[in-house]
Amino acid sequence: MRHLLTTSQLSVDEIHEILAEANKISTGEFHKQKNQRFVANLFFEPSTRTKSSFEMAERKLGLEVIPFEASTSSVLKGETLYDTAKTLEAIGVDVLVIRHKKDQYFTELQDRISIPIINAGDGCGHHPTQTLLDLLTIQQEFGKFEQLKISIIGDIRHSRVARSNADALLRLGADVVFSGPEEWFDDHIIGKGRYETIDEAISTSDVVMLLRIQHERHEHKDKRSANEYHKLYGLTVDREKQMKPGSIIMHPAPVNRNVEIADNLVESKRSRIFKQMENGVYVRMAVLNKALKTVEGGKKDVSKNHQWSIAY
Amino acid sequence: MRHLLTTSQLSVDEIHEILAEANKISTGEFHKQKNQRFVANLFFEPSTRTKSSFEMAERKLGLEVIPFEASTSSVLKGETLYDTAKTLEAIGVDVLVIRHKKDQYFTELQDRISIPIINAGDGCGHHPTQTLLDLLTIQQEFGKFEQLKISIIGDIRHSRVARSNADALLRLGADVVFSGPEEWFDDHIIGKGRYETIDEAISTSDVVMLLRIQHERHEHKDKRSANEYHKLYGLTVDREKQMKPGSIIMHPAPVNRNVEIADNLVESKRSRIFKQMENGVYVRMAVLNKALKTVEGGKKDVSKNHQWSIAY
Amino acid sequence: MRHLLTTSQLSVDEIHEILAEANKISTGEFHKQKNQRFVANLFFEPSTRTKSSFEMAERKLGLEVIPFEASTSSVLKGETLYDTAKTLEAIGVDVLVIRHKKDQYFTELQDRISIPIINAGDGCGHHPTQTLLDLLTIQQEFGKFEQLKISIIGDIRHSRVARSNADALLRLGADVVFSGPEEWFDDHIIGKGRYETIDEAISTSDVVMLLRIQHERHEHKDKRSANEYHKLYGLTVDREKQMKPGSIIMHPAPVNRNVEIADNLVESKRSRIFKQMENGVYVRMAVLNKALKTVEGGKKDVSKNHQWSIAY
Numbered sequence: 001m002r003h004l005l006t007t008s009q010l011s012v013d014e015i016h017e018i019l020a021e022a023n024k025i026s027t028g029e030f031h032k033q034k035n036q037r038f039v040a041n042l043f044f045e046p047s048t049r050t051k052s053s054f055e056m057a058e059r060k061l062g063l064e065v066i067p068f069e070a071s072t073s074s075v076l077k078g079e080t081l082y083d084t085a086k087t088l089e090a091i092g093v094d095v096l097v098i099r100h101k102k103d104q105y106f107t108e109l110q111d112r113i114s115i116p117i118i119n120a121g122d123g124c125g126h127h128p129t130q131t132l133l134d135l136l137t138i139q140q141e142f143g144k145f146e147q148l149k150i151s152i153i154g155d156i157r158h159s160r161v162a163r164s165n166a167d168a169l170l171r172l173g174a175d176v177v178f179s180g181p182e183e184w185f186d187d188h189i190i191g192k193g194r195y196e197t198i199d200e201a202i203s204t205s206d207v208v209m210l211l212r213i214q215h216e217r218h219e220h221k222d223k224r225s226a227n228e229y230h231k232l233y234g235l236t237v238d239r240e241k242q243m244k245p246g247s248i249i250m251h252p253a254p255v256n257r258n259v260e261i262a263d264n265l266v267e268s269k270r271s272r273i274f275k276q277m278e279n280g281v282y283v284r285m286a287v288l289n290k291a292l293k294t295v296e297g298g299k300k301d302v303s304k305n306h307q308w309s310i311a312y
Numbered sequence: 313m314r315h316l317l318t319t320s321q322l323s324v325d326e327i328h329e330i331l332a333e334a335n336k337i338s339t340g341e342f343h344k345q346k347n348q349r350f351v352a353n354l355f356f357e358p359s360t361r362t363k364s365s366f367e368m369a370e371r372k373l374g375l376e377v378i379p380f381e382a383s384t385s386s387v388l389k390g391e392t393l394y395d396t397a398k399t400l401e402a403i404g405v406d407v408l409v410i411r412h413k414k415d416q417y418f419t420e421l422q423d424r425i426s427i428p429i430i431n432a433g434d435g436c437g438h439h440p441t442q443t444l445l446d447l448l449t450i451q452q453e454f455g456k457f458e459q460l461k462i463s464i465i466g467d468i469r470h471s472r473v474a475r476s477n478a479d480a481l482l483r484l485g486a487d488v489v490f491s492g493p494e495e496w497f498d499d500h501i502i503g504k505g506r507y508e509t510i511d512e513a514i515s516t517s518d519v520v521m522l523l524r525i526q527h528e529r530h531e532h533k534d535k536r537s538a539n540e541y542h543k544l545y546g547l548t549v550d551r552e553k554q555m556k557p558g559s560i561i562m563h564p565a566p567v568n569r570n571v572e573i574a575d576n577l578v579e580s581k582r583s584r585i586f587k588q589m590e591n592g593v594y595v596r597m598a599v600l601n602k603a604l605k606t607v608e609g610g611k612k613d614v615s616k617n618h619q620w621s622i623a624y
Numbered sequence: 625m626r627h628l629l630t631t632s633q634l635s636v637d638e639i640h641e642i643l644a645e646a647n648k649i650s651t652g653e654f655h656k657q658k659n660q661r662f663v664a665n666l667f668f669e670p671s672t673r674t675k676s677s678f679e680m681a682e683r684k685l686g687l688e689v690i691p692f693e694a695s696t697s698s699v700l701k702g703e704t705l706y707d708t709a710k711t712l713e714a715i716g717v718d719v720l721v722i723r724h725k726k727d728q729y730f731t732e733l734q735d736r737i738s739i740p741i742i743n744a745g746d747g748c749g750h751h752p753t754q755t756l757l758d759l760l761t762i763q764q765e766f767g768k769f770e771q772l773k774i775s776i777i778g779d780i781r782h783s784r785v786a787r788s789n790a791d792a793l794l795r796l797g798a799d800v801v802f803s804g805p806e807e808w809f810d811d812h813i814i815g816k817g818r819y820e821t822i823d824e825a826i827s828t829s830d831v832v833m834l835l836r837i838q839h840e841r842h843e844h845k846d847k848r849s850a851n852e853y854h855k856l857y858g859l860t861v862d863r864e865k866q867m868k869p870g871s872i873i874m875h876p877a878p879v880n881r882n883v884e885i886a887d888n889l890v891e892s893k894r895s896r897i898f899k900q901m902e903n904g905v906y907v908r909m910a911v912l913n914k915a916l917k918t919v920e921g922g923k924k925d926v927s928k929n930h931q932w933s934i935a936y
Contacts, residue, residue, distance in 0.1 A: 038368065048698040049711050052690055056662065056715050059688045064371045066364055067379065067691065074360040079566040087361050087565070090589035091368050253711070254703040277714035350680065376683045378676055379691065386672040391878040399673050399877070402901035403680050 001308045002294050003117040004287060005106050006126040007164040011309045012171050015135065021286040022136050022279070030285060032062030037292060039095045040066045040088050043120070044075075047099060049253055049277060050120050050130070054097050057284035061292075066093055081105060085113050094295050095288065098122075116291040124214075127160035129287055130252055131168050133280040134161070137272050138207055140279070141248055146173035151201035153179045154211035154233065154260055157186040161252045162211055177201050180211075180233045181224075198233050203242040210235055210251045210260045226259045235261040240270065248272050313620045314606050315429040316599060317418050318438040319476040323621045324483050327447065333598040334448050334591070342597060344374030349604060351407045352378045352400050355432070356387075359411060361565055361589060362432050362442070366409050369596035373604075378405055393417060397425050406607050407600065428603040436526075439472035441599055442564055443480050445592040446473070449584050450519055452591070453560055458485035463513035466492045466523035466545065466572055473564045474498075474523055489513050492523075492545045493536075510545050515554040522547055522563045522572045538571045547573045552582065560584050625932045626918050627741040628911060629730050630750040631788040635933045636795055639759065645910040646760050646903070654909060656686030661916060663719045664690045664712050667744070668699075671723060673877055673901060674744050674754070678721050681908035685916075690717055705729060709737050718919050719912065740915040748838075751784035753911055754876055755792050757904040758785070761896050762831055764903075765872055770797035775825035777803045778835035778857065778884055781810045785876045786835055801825050804835070804857050805848075822857050827866040834859055834875045834884045850883045859885040864894065872896050 001009065010018070024030070039058050043051050058065050066088070075084060085096055096117045098105070103123035110117070121127045135145075142148055150169055156162045156178055169176050177194055178185070179201040202208055213229070230236060235249065240262070243249075249261070249271045257263040266273060294307055313321065322330070336342070351370050355363050370377050378400070387396060397408055408429045410417070415435035422429070433439045447457075454460055462481055468474045468490055481488050489506055490497070491513040514520055525541070542548060547561065552574070555561075561573070561583045569575045578585060606619055625633065634642070648654070663682050667675050682689050690712070699708060709720055720741045722729070727747035734741070745751045759769075766772055774793055780786045780802060793800050801818055802809070803825040826832055837853070854860060859873065864886070867873075873885070873895045881887045890897060918931055 036372070038371070040364070043696065046696050046698055046700040048692070048703065048708055049715070051696075052664070052692065052712060052717075053715050055690050056717075059662070059690070060660070065691075066367050066371070067377075068360070068364065069381070069693070069696065071696070072355065072358050072363075072381065072383070074358055074566045076358040077566055078568065079360065080569075083566060083569075084360055086586065087589055088364060090586040091361075091365050091593050092590070093364075093368075254698045254701055254707060256702065257704075257707075274710065274714040277711055278716070281715050348684070350683070352676070378679050378683070379689075380672070380676065381693070384667065384670050384675075384693065384695065386670055386878045388670040389878055390880065391672065392881075395878060395881075396672055398898065399901055400676060402898040403673075403677050403905050404902070405676075405680075 001110070001310050002114070003106065003110055003119070004128055004291065004308050005110065005117065005119045007128045007131045007168045009308060009310050010128070010168075014309050015132070015168060015172065018132055018283070018286050018290070019136050019139055021289070022132070022282040023140075025285050026279070026282045030061070030289075032060075033292065037063050037095070037295075038066055038093045039063045039097065039288070040068050040093045041097045041120070042068050042070070042084070042099070044070045044098075044100045045121065047120075049280070050099065053277065053280040054120065054284050056281050057288055060281070061285055061288055063288070082108050082112065085109055085117075089113060089115050095291050116294050118287060118291060121160055123160075124158050124163075125160055126164050128164060129280065129284050130161055131164040132283040132287070133276055134165055134209070134250060134252075135168060135172070136279045136283055137250065137276050141272070142206065145169065147175070148206045149175045149177065149204060150207040150209060151177040151179055151196065151205040152209045152211065153198065153201060153235075155184050155213045156180060156211065157184045158214040159211045161209075165209065177205065181229075199239065199242070202235065202239050204244065206244065206247050208235060208243065208247065208249050210249070212252060212254060213256055213259060226256070230259050230262070234259060235265060237262045237265065240265055240268070243270065250276060253277065313422070313622055314426070315418065315422055315431070316440055316603065316620050317422065317429065317431045319440045319443045319480045321620060321622050322440070322480075326621050327444070327480060327484065330444055330595070330598050330602070331448050331451055333601070334444070334594040335452075337597045338591070338594040342373070342601075344372075345604065348376060349374075349407070349607075350376045350378055350405045351409065351600070352380050352405045353409045353432070354380050354382070354396070354411070356382045356410075356412045357433065359432075361592070362411065365589065365592040366432065366596050368593050369600055372593070373597055373600055375600070394420050394424065397421055397429075401425060401427050407603050428606050430599060430603060433472055435472075436470050436475075437472055438476050440476060441592065441596055442473055443476040444595040444599070445588055446477055446521070446562060446564075447480060447484070448591045448595055449562065449588050453584070454518065457481060459487070460518045461487045461489065461516060462519040462521060463489040463491055463508065463517040464521045464523065465490070465510065465513060465547075467496050467525045468492060468523065469496045469498045470526040471523045473521075477521065489517065493541075511551065511554070514547065514551045516556065518556065518559050520547060520555065520559065520561050522561070524564060524566060525568055525571060538568070542571050542574070546571060547577060549574045549577065552577055552580070555582065562588060565589065625734070625934050626738070627730065627734055627743070628752055628915065628932050629734065629741065629743045631752045631755045631792045633932060633934050634752070634792075638933050639756070639792060639796065642756055642907070642910050642914070643760050643763055645913070646756070646906040647764075649909045650903070650906045654685070654913075656684075657916065660688060661719075661919075662688045662690055662717045663721065663912070664692050664717045665721045665744070666692050666694070666708070666723070668694045668722075668724045669745065671744075673904070674723065677901065677904040678744065678908050680905050681912055684905070685909055685912055687912070706732050706736065709733055709741075713737055713739050719915050740918050742911060742915060745784055747784075748782050748787075749784055750788050752788060753904065753908050754785055755788040756907040756911070757900055758789055758833070758874060758876075759792060759796070760903045760907055761874065761900050765896070766830065769793065771799070772830045773799045773801065773828060774831040774833060775801040775803055775820065775829040776833045776835065777822065777825060777859075779808050779837045780804060780835065781808045782838040783835045785833075789833065801829065823863065823866070826859065826863045828868065830868065830871050832859060832867065832871065832873050834873070836876060836878060837880055837883060850880070854883050854886070858883060859889060861886045861889065864889055864892070867894065874900060877901065
């Protein structure tokens with residue numbers, strides 16, 4: 001496939017290959033593109049981290065970024081996502097990075113757009129570069145995934161991260177556990193791991209991966225107060241003291257401080273939250289490099305080797 | 313004149329010269345600017361195509377683009393277009409590209425702003441680079457304009473394209489015909505060509521040029537349904553079958569699919585809709601190059617040769 | 625200090641040093657950054673002048689600008705300014721330029737963000753680069769500050785400019801006088817200079833510095849009409865005739881034409897309003913260069929010499 005749309009599309013070998021490339025990039029081992037190449041970042045949902053991270057990755061690779069603002073685009077005149085993407089392809093953009101609130105927005109694009117699309121988040125669906133940066137952070141810490149216990153805690157149902165990460169971590173050999181409010185569980189995801197109480201999960205895991213409460217995706221405001229959530233399911237100061245030696249805290253951010261995690265744990269010794277952001281740039285550079293290989297030497301002459309695999 | 317504001321301002325020779333330059337650019341024959349040059353794109357109306365196309369053209373020429381968003385500018389504090397333009401001139405911008413919903417917004421600017429302005433669309437008025445890209449597309453196809461029959465169909469009154477294209481095509485020797493709903497006609501434009509029924513126009517033209525229904529410029533919503541419009545005035549699948557051999561379909565886009573044109577004709581063999589977008593980049597590069605020549609060697613020392621002509 | 629937050633933070637020597645550097649830059653004497661450096665402009669309030677001026681300064685220095693739009697950022701998901709700044713630091717941004725409507729927004733950032741912050745305006749508080757560009761404009765004109773009489777006229781209370789400029793001008797030896805509507809005065813600022821009637825101030829000053837009425841910061845709309853304000857406190861055509869020979873008019877802009885100043889004085893011989901904008905670019909280049917020196921050779925190894933002083 002030309003596109004990177006989901007984590008599950010990547011084989012275990014391919015994941016390892018991207019992580020190795022990102023690691024090399026993190027040490028400064030990379031080259032700028034020799035030819036002028038163009039990318040457009042189509043973000044139809046608010047984002048600071050992911051958008052800036054792609055922008056940074058693109059500039060480090062020497063790409064030209066064609067600005068796109070959904071709020072001032074022809075989408076306002078009723079133009080579809082497909083026609084917008086096709087337009088950017090027609091004017092010469094080489095790679096599209098897309099975030100959209102619609103689950104699997106890419107279904108209508110994948111066979112009709114010939115330039116590579118990198119999914120930067122679709123609704124409650126997928127977010128493959130977030131998974132890759134999480135994996136890189138875990139690998140840097142432990143050097144492996146096998147025999148690690150990783151607990152994913154919180155708003156499972158609305159989280160792109162829960163879905164993508166659970167899938168990849170299980171395939172890489174980790175033990176994945178879910179925790180948090182039961183009414184936010186999702187059988188399809190939970191089926192892949194197993195459930196533990198919050199205290200059990202936190203005290204026995206190597207990685208405590210908290211999820212952001214996606215207020216903007218909850219149809220009815222949650223009746224539970226932020227305080228109550230923190231006490232019942234958050235990483236409180238007390239719970240952190242029960243964590244295993246050498247274990248780490250992760251969160252895809254933005255963090256709701258004192259809800260999912262106590263304010264002063266965000267930048268504590270165990271926290272890898274800002275390390276995750278730094279790693280996001282390296283992972284996205286690796287992914288962009290791979291995508292650009294599929295367009296090198298003309299769009300028609302793409303060697304199979306340079307395409308993304310489809311794991312299943 | 314320093315500025316490119318209307319198509320009618322260009323002489324026939326000048327149009328041919330720009331098309332020749334754009335054609336050369338389309339084959340890769342162009343150079344980046346040697347000195348650092350700055351451009352700002354002031355879009356006060358939504359746009360994907362025109363704005364991205366200018367952004368692409370600017371980057372291919374190696375220009376620095378100073379971002380401007382009307383919605384976060386001092387326009388919100390009541391600053392006028394003139395003061396905004398003057399500010400950008402004062403801080404060192406070399407060329408302004410402007411789209412504004414006000415017809416002839418440029419009247420208050422043209423004698424008081426000393427850097428070149430390229431009009432990227434004024435209200436229902438002019439859109440010279442759209443005309444130039446349409447001309448380039450026709451020239452690439454037929455190698456000439458004389459003895460070509462070109463029908464312009466649809467929302468004539470609200471269309472910048474109808475106005476600019478009819479004028480240029482007639483001067484270049486083409487036979488221009490209008491069609492579509494009579495209540496959307498405009499005597500001033502129609503006076504320049506002649507009217508034909510939709511079926512007559514489509515079956516006898518070399519170029520079928522459809523116009524977008526400008527819903528955003530209609531004061532009262534059109535009572536006619538999209539379906540009905542398509543049947544009465546659209547390029548339906550059936551009408552396309554009546555088109556002359558070798559004839560082509562054009563549309564400035566964004567397309568209202570199944571209104572002005574049947575969905576599956578948009579990317580059909582006859583359609584040059586995405587070719588038009590590609591050509592837009594080449595034409596804008598040619599126009600920007602010409603504008604930059606007027607600022608080379610200091611703003612005061614501009615040779616008459618490098619200025620835009622005023623045809624009438 | 626790593627940051628440039630207020631004018632009062634700068635010693636007189638440091639102000640002179642920055643002005644000298646800006647003057648050199650204005651003659652074309654400057655170099656682009658050798659290494660790829662990244663800056664982000666976080667503007668949480670509308671701006672054309674200051675934002676474009678920073679963008680221009682950044683590009684002239686060869687910096688990469690990571691785009692940030694508050695209206696499409698995670699601020700919408702409730703992310704704090706601190707977390708936004710920390711995120712940009714984590715992904716590798718080297719300098720932050722921030723404008724925010726909250727007075728002293730930087731208090732929560734200054735000890736916790738390790739990359740330099742340049743304040744581009746905080747609420748009714750400070751705007752150090754505006755002061756520096758005003759100082760540069762005055763210095764270019766008169767070659768000195770001592771024995772100059774400078775009157776600051778208008779919306780003193782809501783003006784960042786009044787506050788910052790009065791402080792710096794007094795320290796540089798100028799005679800500072802305030803005028804305008806009494807109900808807009810501010811004892812804290814006025815304490816630093818003295819009050820004069822509008823006619824006395826205008827007819828005896830070397831520099832007449834008008835302030836913009838900050839409609840957006842007035843809680844209750846001013847009952848006085850624009851016309852009345854102009855007559856009572858504006859620089860009318862008649863008042864301009866009373867100005868001293870060689871004296872100049874300044875205004876931070878955007879100008880409310882025919883309110884603070886008569887329309888046709890804005891671009892008159894005495895006006896330095898657009899010269900101020902041009903100087904803004906040079907001053908910001910000088911300030912950015914200084915900020916970048918604090919990040920050269922790694923963030924930890926910063927020589928004291930390259931930091932901003934704290935005057936008091």
